[in-house]
Amino acid sequence: MNPINGVKALLHRVGFAVRESGQALERVGCRLQGIYSFEEKLSRHTPVLPMRYEVPSLAKSSWVAPSGLVSGNVTLGENSSVWYGAIVRGDFQPVTVGANSNIQDAAYVGAASEFSPPVVIGDNVSVGHGAVLKGCTIGDNVLVGINAVVSENVEIQPGAVIAAGAYVEEGTVVPSGEVWAGNPAKKLRDVKPGEVEHLKTLPGRYTELAGEHKGIMKVLKMKQQEYYS
CATH class of the missing domain: 2.160.10.10 (Hexapeptide repeat proteins)
Structure with a gap:
């Protein structure tokens, strides 16, 4: 294998492991807080x-x-x-x-x-x-x-x-x-x-109150998009 490609493959796997570890820790933290937003799917409803x-x-x-x-x-x-x-x-x-x-x-x-x-x-x-x-x-x-x-x-x-x-x-x-x-x-x-x-x-x-809901929805949407990307 080309050494450069080998390094790229290694970095990809390390990056994947880091991301998965971070998401796993986030899910654990959310469960401890009683927040289950990470389990929600993106809404298909068009408001x-x-x-x-x-x-x-x-x-x-x-x-x-x-x-x-x-x-x-x-x-x-x-x-x-x-x-x-x-x-x-x-x-x-x-x-x-x-x-x-x-x-x-x-x-x-x-x-x-x-x-x-x-x-x-x-x-x-x-x-x-x-x-x-x-x-x-x-x-x-x-x-x-x-x-x-x-x-x-x-x-x-x-x-x-x-x-x-x-x-x-x-x-x-x-x-x-x-x-x-x-x-x-x-x-x-x-x-x-x-x-x-x-x-x-x-x-x-x-x-x-609408401003608070709007802000929460924006954060959840960003997290969901990141989670499912």
């Missing part, structure tokens, strides 16, 4: 999907969870987030989400058909877990509670609150500074001064 010749437009600071879905004519503003299992579909009509807004886990946002109006969500909006928004307009600093349903042609004005489990009928206008609840939803009371501050600070918490 951002073109649809009907329309490609979603996402701000660089926005975040879509690996199991979330943003498809079609969707615009996602700065620092906004779409969480695990949430779906934002712009296949029938455009969906516009402003800055610092969050679409929480398992929520659905989109138009019901091609005859529906577009969905417009303002800045600093929190859409709770499992909520459904169809063909509606949501103003700034609004909270849509868990499992609430907002129907087509509904306008929720800035600073309003839709309570958890509420059903807002088609064509309803929810004035600023009011809390609506029930099925069908009716005015429950005015928003309290302390709640006004909560509406302004809640989106910021999700923006911060």
